[in-house]
Amino acid sequence: MxxxxxxxxxxxxxxxxxxxxxxxxxxxxxxxxxxxxLLRNYRSHPAILKVPNELFYDGELQSYADTKTTSSFCRWEQLPRKGFPLIFHGVAGTNERDSNDPSVYNMAEVDVLKEYLKALVAHFHKKGVNKIEPNNIGIIVPYRKQVEKINKAFQVDKDLRKENLENVLVGSVEQFQGKEFNVTLVSTVRSMTKLTAANQKFTLGFVDNERRFNVAMTRAQALLIVVGDPRVLKTDHNWNTFIHYCATNGCYRGITVSDAEEDHRASVEGGAATGETCCTTRPNTII
Incomplete structure (x- = not known):
């Protein structure tokens, strides 16, 4: 630069x-x-704070946030593990670009985000919140085109179109600096269409910047949902640590690296006769 x-x-x-x-x-x-x-954190649930604390703060941060706020999603029906308000959702999508624009987007991740957003809006409605307020939900994405695709999805989807979502901020990490949200969703966007050599290096772009990672992981007060391709993210130390943390604590869902490797081997063996290779995945649905 x-x-x-x-x-x-x-x-x-x-x-x-x-x-x-x-x-x-x-x-x-x-x-x-x-x-x-400064060692006292007045924002996040301890489960959300754990990984950034160990990676960037020598484990010295102490959780002093209001428990009434931070525990408000601990019984949410979509949580894989109740009492642990964190989700990593593995999605095997595809990097896409428009012919006249270098910015990257991933429609598979947009589809998963839409389903989580619908579930979140329904949850707020059950709590008597009829309109999403500015600090209720934020969606962090690293690419401008993904921001555009998510905002368009709000307008096109028949269920979301009826909701008042103008206060849901969708933007880059820089737009979230210094802000906090009851719920934060993160779309990492970067993906690949097939598995290659284990030692190959992948270009993660903005996603592998540790400062942006730290900001993105620490905006949520009560619930953090991250949607991304674990096959790509595992090549970065910080993301690998986060994904392993989610897996060992029972808050991981969607496609896993082992799923993709198994499907890839099967597709290669099955495609050998036809000369075709591909990587199929299991459906990415919210349980």
Missing amino acids: LAETHGLGVSMLERLMNIDLYKRHETYGYNNRFISK
């Missing part, structure tokens, strides 16, 4: 933290005469 070429790829705060006065000592930590490290 042009900014990086001219030395503007590092923020002023990052440059300050490289000064010895502000650096963290291996034994004694930060000098408290110059640095005050």
Whole structure:
């Protein structure tokens, strides 16, 4: 990028933290005469906070959020594990681009997001909320075209069209910086049509930026839903950690890496006679 070429790829705060006065000592930590490290989190449910805390905050963050708010979705009927308000939904979609636009979108993920949004709106209605307020639901996506496709889905879908969804923010991570939402949905977009060599590197684009990852994972107060392709995301350390966390805690649904590998082997063996190879997947539906 042009900014990086001219030395503007590092923020002023990052440059300050490289000064010895502000650096963290291996034994004694930060000098408290110059640095005050904020350790209390007043936003998120502990289950949502767990992975970012371990990846970026040395496990030092403490949950001080209002439990009435953070537990408001702990009994939601769509949760794979009650009391654990977190979902990773594996979707084996396809990267798509329009001929006149380089931005990427993934319609398989849009379809899954629509179903979750319908379930969320129904839940709010049961609670007596007839109109979604600005901080109720936010949808984070890394690509402008995916934002466009999701917003269009609101207008085209017969069930969503009747709802008042103008307050549902759909946008990039940058638009969510400093904000918080009762529920946050994340669409990672990047996918692939077939499995290739295990050691191949995939281009995740904006998705593999750890700062954006941290912001996206920490906007939700009471419920976080992430939709993405685990075959691609597992190549990034942070995403692999998050997916493993969801799997071991019973809040993973949808296509898994092992499912895709099994289907891929079967399709290769079955397609050998015809010279065709493909990767089929099981339906991505909300249970």
